[in-house]
Amino acid sequence: MPRADAQRNYDRLLTVAETAFREHGIDAPLERIARSAGVAVGTLYGHFPNRRTLLGALLRERNEALFELGDRLLAESADDALERWVRAVTEHAAAYQGLAAELVGGADDEASELHASCVRMMRIGEDLVARARAAATIRPDVRGEDVFALMNAAAWLRGAGSAAEADRIVDFALAGMRP
Amino acid sequence: MPRADAQRNYDRLLTVAETAFREHGIDAPLERIARSAGVAVGTLYGHFPNRRTLLGALLRERNEALFELGDRLLAESADDALERWVRAVTEHAAAYQGLAAELVGGADDEASELHASCVRMMRIGEDLVARARAAATIRPDVRGEDVFALMNAAAWLRGAGSAAEADRIVDFALAGMRP
DNA sequence: TTATATTTCGAGGGTCCCTCGACTTAACCT
DNA sequence: AGGTTAAGTCGAGGGACCCTCGAAATATAA
Numbered sequence: 001m002p003r004a005d006a007q008r009n010y011d012r013l014l015t016v017a018e019t020a021f022r023e024h025g026i027d028a029p030l031e032r033i034a035r036s037a038g039v040a041v042g043t044l045y046g047h048f049p050n051r052r053t054l055l056g057a058l059l060r061e062r063n064e065a066l067f068e069l070g071d072r073l074l075a076e077s078a079d080d081a082l083e084r085w086v087r088a089v090t091e092h093a094a095a096y097q098g099l100a101a102e103l104v105g106g107a108d109d110e111a112s113e114l115h116a117s118c119v120r121m122m123r124i125g126e127d128l129v130a131r132a133r134a135a136a137t138i139r140p141d142v143r144g145e146d147v148f149a150l151m152n153a154a155a156w157l158r159g160a161g162s163a164a165e166a167d168r169i170v171d172f173a174l175a176g177m178r179p
Numbered sequence: 180m181p182r183a184d185a186q187r188n189y190d191r192l193l194t195v196a197e198t199a200f201r202e203h204g205i206d207a208p209l210e211r212i213a214r215s216a217g218v219a220v221g222t223l224y225g226h227f228p229n230r231r232t233l234l235g236a237l238l239r240e241r242n243e244a245l246f247e248l249g250d251r252l253l254a255e256s257a258d259d260a261l262e263r264w265v266r267a268v269t270e271h272a273a274a275y276q277g278l279a280a281e282l283v284g285g286a287d288d289e290a291s292e293l294h295a296s297c298v299r300m301m302r303i304g305e306d307l308v309a310r311a312r313a314a315a316t317i318r319p320d321v322r323g324e325d326v327f328a329l330m331n332a333a334a335w336l337r338g339a340g341s342a343a344e345a346d347r348i349v350d351f352a353l354a355g356m357r358p
Numbered sequence: 359t360t361a362t363a364t365t366t367c368g369a370g371g372g373t374c375c376c377t378c379g380a381c382t383t384a385a386c387c388t
Numbered sequence: 389a390g391g392t393t394a395a396g397t398c399g400a401g402g403g404a405c406c407c408t409c410g411a412a413a414t415a416t417a418a
Contacts (some may be wrong), residue, residue, distance in 0.1 A: 031375080039397080040398045146351065149345070165325070183415070222366055225366075
């Protein structure tokens with residue numbers, strides 16, 4: 001079990017990092033985060049050896065919720081399950097600027113911290129695609145990677161341009177995926 | 180008319196910057212570019228007050244070619260004009276990592292260096308969309324902004340993920356835009 | 359050749375990255 | 389309560405990069 005002060009600092013760092021990443025993207029300066037948390041840089045690096053680790057910790061809770069939704073959608077087997085999944089993940093990946101890039105990169109980078117969660121996200125997407133294909137609500141040549149790519153591209157667009165425009169692109173792409 | 184040495188350095192800087200941006204994205208360190216060009220940092224900043232100016236100069240020739248194609252497509256009035264435009268601009272915006280973000284940002288940032296070229300790109304896109312709508316080869320609710328957003332999102336995906344996947348997304352979105 | 363306007367140079371102050379040895383302290387033991 | 393010590397914290401420091409600005413160099417024209 002960690003020492004009390006360590007635990008306190010860890011929590012503070014996470015809290016501060018969350019708002020920093022949300023407001024300035026995942027490249028927000030770590031030194032500033034440490035300072036904001038009332039802690040020396042070394043302490044931050046003690047808890048999180050690199051920016052990825054910090055991001056990973058930050059995403060843990062968020063991912064829980066997402067995967068829960070995914071499992072629920074798989075259980076429900078509603079017609080709009082895939083679409084709801086796409087919208088949810090898009091919003092998730094747009095939480096911090098730069099996150100979408102990390103996700104597409106992490107998906108096929110075995111060594112990445114986020115690899116596991118990327119794989120799980122893709123797995124859920126694939127299952128939903130398979131189901132939609134079985135129900136003939138989607139073109140048979142649509143692959144899991146396609147929805148993964150779509151979600152991330154849309155998430156990027158949210159951060160770079162407008163959220164509304166990103167949603168429209170998702171609309172068009174989803175329409176194009178229907179038979 | 181510029182002094183001979185100035186001209187020489189200007190050209191060298193552009194050449195070096197081109198490969199630097201192509202290989203490392205538009206955030207490639209300017210100090211390294213200057214060094215590669217055999218020039219001091221101050222000289223680089225003398226020619227290009229900021230990174231944007233350098234990018235702008237680099238894009239000038241490239242843009243010429245693109246706009247020429249756009250005008251040609253508008254003159255031809257072939258059925259696949261819009262699609263060819265989308266593919267061409269996607270490739271253009273994927274020339275350097277980070278360029279797509281600059282373009283979507285510059286489109287509605289009056290002060291941006293690239294604003295003019297963004298506007299022109301959008302204008303061509305809008306004209307092609309209008310024509311496609313008139314020919315009923317596209318859904319009537321598709322707007323010029325939509326194709327602009329699509330192109331940039333796809334360009335981003337090219338840099339972040341795979342080019343093939345980006346093309347597939349474009350395929351789906353274009354399919355979804357048809358009536 | 360000389361004068362000068364242009365251009366170049368690079369040190370320097372700022373931010374950020376990350377490391378590592380010295381210091382501090384929470385927690386456990388008697 | 390006081391001592392011990394492993395766990396945790398600190399922050400200077402070296403490296404990369406940003407950008408500026410006064411001093412030095414030089415291309416060009418008279």
